Amino acid sequence: MRVSLKDVAAHAGVSIKTVSNVVNNFQHVTPAMRERVQRSIDELGYRPNLTARHLRAGRTGIIALALPELGNPYFAELAAAVIDTAAEHDYTVLLDHTGGRREQELLVSQGFRARVIDGLILSPIELETEDLRDRAGEVPLVLLGERDYDLPYDHIAIDNVAAARAAVAHLVALGRREVAFIGARRGRNEPAQLRVRGWREELTAAGLPVDEGLVAATDGWGHADGAEAMTRILDAGRRPDAVFAYNDPMAIGAMRVLHTRGLRVPEDIAVVGFDDVVEGRFGAVTLTSVSPDKGAIGRLAVASVLARLGGAAPEPQRVRAPYRLVERESTLGRRAADRSPKG
Amino acid sequence: MRVSLKDVAAHAGVSIKTVSNVVNNFQHVTPAMRERVQRSIDELGYRPNLTARHLRAGRTGIIALALPELGNPYFAELAAAVIDTAAEHDYTVLLDHTGGRREQELLVSQGFRARVIDGLILSPIELETEDLRDRAGEVPLVLLGERDYDLPYDHIAIDNVAAARAAVAHLVALGRREVAFIGARRGRNEPAQLRVRGWREELTAAGLPVDEGLVAATDGWGHADGAEAMTRILDAGRRPDAVFAYNDPMAIGAMRVLHTRGLRVPEDIAVVGFDDVVEGRFGAVTLTSVSPDKGAIGRLAVASVLARLGGAAPEPQRVRAPYRLVERESTLGRRAADRSPKG
């Protein structure tokens, strides 16, 4: 059985509270007493019971981070940033994995899965506005990612429309005229459309036709989905001279297909991805990508949760995280301006 | 303030225990009473306080999974398997991130970081045997991965020596004679050497010289480390005809360097990785890799922790998880036998 304050107190011949005082480094404990109690603590191997402490104090020191895919290195890198930042504030992160399924996201947002937490950072895919409306009595929530909700929660994301426009503008500046978009979400009324919108807006601004036949919807966001979408476009007889993918894995999947079809990147088709995952820097053709500042997003998310932890309720805000466009071999050619937003 | 059993009891005009009985679906509650209490529960929006429940029950329903790198998709995929299996048993997984640093691993193994857990699954990198010897009063521990300890804990891993031998044997069967090893761990007395040992044993068995100059040590296990190691080998004037890398990211990093140096894979140099991450299937040259059954490992790990949860202490065991060698373009050539172990 585990050692409790009571055991230590009995062993040291003092009251429970005195042991507690030593454990918590309270003032008004004589050095002699402190040492005596500490000796018992060490001897018995006492360790505080967090559950009990939480019951008393009303907090656990755990915040949950719910992500759609751990397999996507973007989320893995983001998670690492969140975990490290939280650790600096003596918080532990409980990572949850929704698979981007609405049911799972719902469970998480309502606290049914991760049940012993002080706050929640959620990156939703499928969740609708009304799903989040009624979470009375729940812990503070911070939202991440492309989905846009009209709800009183902090939301941390880069400006997806602007970032997508920067990517397309870069392709246009290279002289590309037919830019495909890979990775529109299939089967949603209001899918994660900000990047498609950016694509559309920038093409329009450049005076180029917006060809919806060059938008390929997919079910998922992995390599295979990108490959499948690229295959579909090519098999439809289309030969765009550039591809903008929803994320890097999809871009890499698309490049694989282009390679097997004998199309050269960037000579025949330029490719831009999104997220700047490390994998994109080590292919045979390195990948140009929109690079959100994952460290900043992680730090902002943790700060945001912590800010409303003590019952404090600051005004909800949309935070725009920094990003930049990193140019690599997949769009090599005439130099285009690097579009960086203000930090 | 949150609604407690007491509030519901007062509202419904019954005792606290009766409300508890309704909440827990106990028998011996009349339908009328059940409905009346349920009405109060709904009206007040009562939700059980898990912390209190845990304090009472002595368990939290959380198991921790501590991994060295979330950014490596191998671990991400493994984590997904663990999370899903745990969820089936009504357990939540708290993911921890050690970065492969001894200090962090020590904290985790001694329960200082994730302190509200019922059990721990740990994939250690730096931890030594003696570090794990004294964890009296700690929660059940299951070890994963290549490190081998002589300790009374369950250990779940594939047979790393045999798997490495299979990889090297495959290269030898292709007629390769100079097989480099990339990713021996730098700066450790007894590093994760099982794969190096397999490499050594198989070369010896094949009657080939074991050239330690073809073993490249690295600090980490990422793309960049693989690239750096490959560069080092080439810059030393060596021209092996095959490379066996500690894991897939390193193999891919190495292939990038080979590509930039104008060396063709597999014609000039064949490459085999380890872990079979999805990324390896979508490069310009797809990657042959040792493919551990991540789903099985995850399931075995969870089962192992759960088995010793109730205080039960089954005999500690080494569990060999299944794996196979998946051949792809990076070793295309003369066909070699597929070495699969018994499942």
Next chain:
DNA sequence: CAACGGATGTATAACGTTGCAAAACCAGCG
């Protein structure tokens, strides 16, 4: 030397839940 007051240690009551044992209730039966 009695009274005072700051420093130090202690007893008790929570936090919200559930297991246990006992109490209250309700037929049915002699």
Next chain:
DNA sequence: CGCTGGTTTTGCAACGTTATACATCCGTTG
């Protein structure tokens, strides 16, 4: 109508911790 035996409901204690209020100690001071 009281007793029996079963069902339903209740009261209390306990899980391990900390906040609060109180008790004790001891050196100073008038």
